[in-house]
Amino acid sequence: MTGAGGAEGPGGPRASASAGPEGDGATEPGGALGPAAERAARRREQRGWYFYDWANSVFSTSVLTVFLGPYLTSVAEAAADASGxxxxxxxxxRAGSYFAYAVSASVLLSVLVMPLAGAMADRSGRxxxxxxxxxxxxxAATTGMFFLDGDRYLLGGALLVVANVCFATAAVVYNSFLPxxxxxxxxxxxxxxxWAFGYAAGSLVLVANLALFLGHExxxxTEGTAVRICLASAGLWWAVFTIVPLRRLRDRPVLARRFPTGGADGVEPDAVPSASAPLRGGLRQLVRTLRDLRRxxxxxxxxxxxxxxxxxxxxVITxxxxxxxxxxxxxxxxxxGAILLVQVLAVVGALxxxxxxxxxxxxxTILGSLVAWTATVGAGYVLPAGAPVWFFVLAAAIGMVLGGTQALSRxxxxxxxxxxxxxEYFSLYEVSDRGTSWLGPLVFGLAYQFTGSYxxxxxSLVVFFVLGFVLLTRVPVARAVAAVGAPAPERI
Incomplete structure (x- = not known):
């Protein structure tokens, strides 16, 4: 794709020979950017990339975590029959289960959409x-939640499904820019x-939303109108700040991918997409990616x-x-208050x-964070009831490891x-997240069912951190990086 600075290459933006005076390190013979100019262009893209975390995190925090669940449940209850x-x-x-079912439907649909979207993004380069x-x-779907009033539970469910699927799928494409x-x-x-940008935005907007909600009178x-304004504001925030990454990020040309069993000269057949059939090519590439995982x-x-x-x-979060x-x-x-504390300290923890x-x-560092998670969950077992101070201490511990664990895993x-x-591969990463998000709650629910104790x-969640720790110790990162043919960082 051609941007404002000229044609782009696989390693990043390229500038014309007239982009800067000769001898200042900005350009090299042939029009390529010099090292200093490449770093500057990369930093500009990185700063734009941060702002998508800033833009979309308010959906997760204000909409999914705080406001939509109770409100959509009340709308469903208003529409329920005499039996509820x-x-x-x-x-x-049951009206009380409607929100949970809508979230489950959105997760299932996103698991189906994300790999296809990832394959199409890589094939098209757009x-x-x-x-x-x-x-x-x-x-747009989130902003449309302003019209969720009365007994419009079907509208609420549809908007939730659309917004959550788009949230997850956009995250796949967004994360794929990182390498x-x-x-x-x-x-x-x-x-x-x-991640720090995202948690900072989530905290800022949540404080404003809570101020509106608590001071609505x-x-x-009305309380319902205040909630609908909070929901719609998250959508507007998402839309406005998405402008920044869209202005600063750049598309790259598609790379021909090579495999030992590829086509002529080792190049994968049909690796470069044809503009005439992106959907058909995306489906073929999805199947190829699933087979390719075994490599x-x-x-x-x-x-x-x-x-x-x-x-x-x-x-733990939910x-x-x-x-x-x-x-x-x-x-x-x-x-x-504990939710806000987690959001604020997650910024500090991520950095x-x-x-x-x-x-x-x-x-x-991730292994160290898993030890901290295990200790934090264990501390929750002995936390005294009716002691808000210790509950805030627990929330602070969660906040300090939450953002960093997620950021470094990415x-x-x-x-x-x-x-x-x-x-394509970040779609599998997101599927690993969303597609199995029922395992932990299932273990949590079964443990409570059999013991009657929260x-x-x-x-019981300690088992996830312990098993994850054990498997991660068995990943030789240097060998894994070499196996995919990627350049290795100095310290891994």
Missing amino acids: YVHPLGIPV KKPMLGAFAYLGA QIATPDERDAVSSRG SLGV YPLTLLFLAAYLLYNDGVQT QASVFGSRELGMDQTTLI SMGRLAARYGAKR SLFAQLVPPGKEA RDAIV
Whole structure:
């Protein structure tokens, strides 16, 4: 694709020979950017890339975590029959379960959409238009939640499914830019800064939304209207700040990918997409990618480790409020305060763990974070009830390891992706996250069912961190990077 600075090559933007005076290090013979100009162009893209985390994180925080669940449930209850059921597509569903079912449907659909979108992004080389399309469709659906009132539960479910699928699919395309905009030695720091931007935005918007929600009477609006404004504001925020990455990120030409069993000269047949049949080519590439996974067993081993420990992380996040309210007797104000504390400290944690990774390597730092997760979950088992101070201490511990674990997992996986297949493999990364997000809650629920104790349920999650730790120790990162043919960072 041709950008404002001229044609782009696989390693990044290229400028014309007239882009700067000769001899200043900005250009080299033939029009290629010099090292200093390449670094400057890369930094510009990285700063734009951070802003998509800033843009989309408010959907996860304000919409999914705080406001939409209780509100959509109340809308479904308003539409329920005398027995408490609603009937989407003629299926009887308890109103109290409608939100959970809608989330499950969106996760299932996203698992089907993400690999196809990733394959098409890599085949076409037009990642930026795909990022914009999914981001703005998701933002539009979220903004449309302003019209979710009365008994419009079907509208709410449909908007939730569209927004959550687009949120997940846009994240695949967004993450796939990381190996292209950062050198191997920069990826831990760049990924950590992106997560920090996201948590900072989530905290900022959540504070504003909570101020509106708690003060709605003084502002002359109903509680329902306040919630709908909060939901719509997340969509508007997502849309406005997506402009920044779309202006700064650049598409790269598609790389011809080589395999031992490829076509003539070792080049994979049909590796470069034809403009006439992107969907058909995307489906063929998806099948090829699934077969190709067998070539990279060490990348698969990392995905298995990530699947386990990340499921533990996600379950702690989703079940902490239940544990706090039911087992520890925390009120709603305390729970909201704990959520904000986690968001704020996740910024600090992501940046701090990024610095640790620069010194000790991403793998060692993630392993250290899993030890911290195990200790934190174990501490929850002995946390006294009715003691908000200790609950905030627990929330602080979660915040300090949350952002860093997620950020470094993303950057470490970026090292293990075959060049030219970034979006395809990041779709599998997201599938490993979303496609198995029921395992942790299932273990949590079974533990509570058999013991009747949320303390036993929360401590049962230790198994995910321990197994994830064990599998991750068995991933020889240097060999895994060499196996996919990618350049290795100085410290791994």
